[in-house]
Each structure stands twice: as structure tokens, then as C-alpha cells.
Amino acid sequence: LVSDGASFLLREFVGGSGATLVDLSTPYPVAGDTIRLEAEGSTLRAYRNGSLRGTTTDTSFTSGSTGAYTFRADQGPTSQIEYWHGGSLNIEGGGTGGVSCEGSSGICDDFERSSLGSNWTVVAGTPQIYSSSDFGGATADAYNLVYWSGSSLSNNQYSEVIMSALPASHQVIAAVRVADASNFYGLRATTTSFEIFKVVSGTPTVLLDLSTPYPTATDTIRLEVSGTTLKAYINGVLRNQTTDSSLASGSPGVSVYLSGGTPTSRVELWRASSASESGGGEGGGGGGATP
16 A cells, blocks of 8 residues: 555555556545555455545455555655554454444454343443444443453553444543453543543543544544553544553453433444554454454
């Protein structure tokens, strides 16, 4: 997947010769963007900032490893990559709703079934699946929190959610290093706030107010932890980061919450994986069994 500021191309290189498979056209990527190439069977998919830009099929290669490169024809390149991450594709849930786990790396759950299943551990409230489609919770004044226990991940990890409903005052939380209901990090989205917070020994503390613009329903939020660094993303773009050393271990999870009532905020899809301490991005880590 090649970007040079004046083009965006999905290309193949066979026997040293390059050929364009798909011209992805404008808008072209710019510095600060995230580009992603996926291969699943003979299908190739190209993404920019989390959005699918194009897909094609090709059967030239059936095996190999992930990688990255920079290039300039006439002299040494000055383009630079801030971080790189890659991994295997693992599809969880297997539903047919509006948002699919197809093409997701690491762990993915689209909640397209009647119950959470044994790969999730409930630690607070009454988390459940609504309409065989979305994650939510049935307990008022509780975090309605679960963490993934279907496979092991590094303590450097991320949790990413695509929201499907975010009414006023209701919360959706992407959680990392969840140990129990009293100890975890969270990225909290409401219609009037967006913040990284922690709960330690049951006491919540805001670590970073991410300010406006606030997330809305259908946005994707992501909390990533690597070492003591916590990074918050919205729709694939880094909003800000902070550091905290209170919690060193735990699992990624998801939560919905409403003070004084039962939350009707919903999550349509959840993703997680290990994160590289050096790069802060996705690792190949641990796909789990189907929920």
C-alpha cells in the first residue's frame, strides 16, 4: 500500500517488478495519517485512518510476513514512519450486522448473538447483549463492566469500541488493564466529555480531559496502554496521551454506565490486542475462540 503525497496505490511486486492493482484516488494520505493493508486469502483491503478505501483480489502470493518500507527514486528518502503495527486476522462473533469483524486483527467481537459467552468475565453490573446485536448493561449506577478472558494478552494492550448509541449523560468506556470492578483504566465517552480516567481501589480519578470535539454515536474510541503511557484515539486519530503507574497488569474490556439510571448507551463492535511497548501499536497478539 503506497502513499507518496500525490497518489495512493495498492501495488504488488513480483520478481522485482511493480504493478498497480488499485488506484485509490483522492484524498491522498498526509503526514499524521494512518494507512493499513490487510490480506485475507486472495482479498486485499486498503484503509486510511480506519476507513476502508478500496479492495481487490490477487493470487500472486499465499504466504509471507508483514513489514514496512520508505522509498524515493532519485535519492535517499526523507519520509518517516512514527510507528508500525501488524498481526494476524482473527474474526470473532461472526455476525451479519451493520459493522463486521471482517478484516480485524487481534480479538474482535461484534456481539451478533444472544449472550456474551464464556470468553468474557463479568466484573460489575449486568452486562448483556441487546437484540443479538449490541453490547449494553442493565444495572443502574454500575459500570456494567466485562473483560476479555478468552485468551491471554500482554499487559501492553488496547481496547477499541465502535459505539451505536450514546444518549445524553450516558457513558461508553473502553477499558484496559482491568483487574476487577475496583481497578482499571478507562477512556470515557459522553456527549459532554471525553477523558482518560482510572479506578484504583474503587476510587475513580480523571487523568486527562480530552476536551472538544466530544464523541458521538457511531464514533470509534480507543484506549491504548504501553508501560506507563496511556493514549486516547477517536476514529483512528490520536487525541492526546498521559502517563500513570498505578496499574501494571490486567485485561482489556468494555463498559457502559449511567449515574442514577440504567444505561441505554450501546457498543456495536469491540476490538483488542497486545500493544508494543516500543511502538505503542497493535501487536499480533492472541486471537481468541469464538464467543
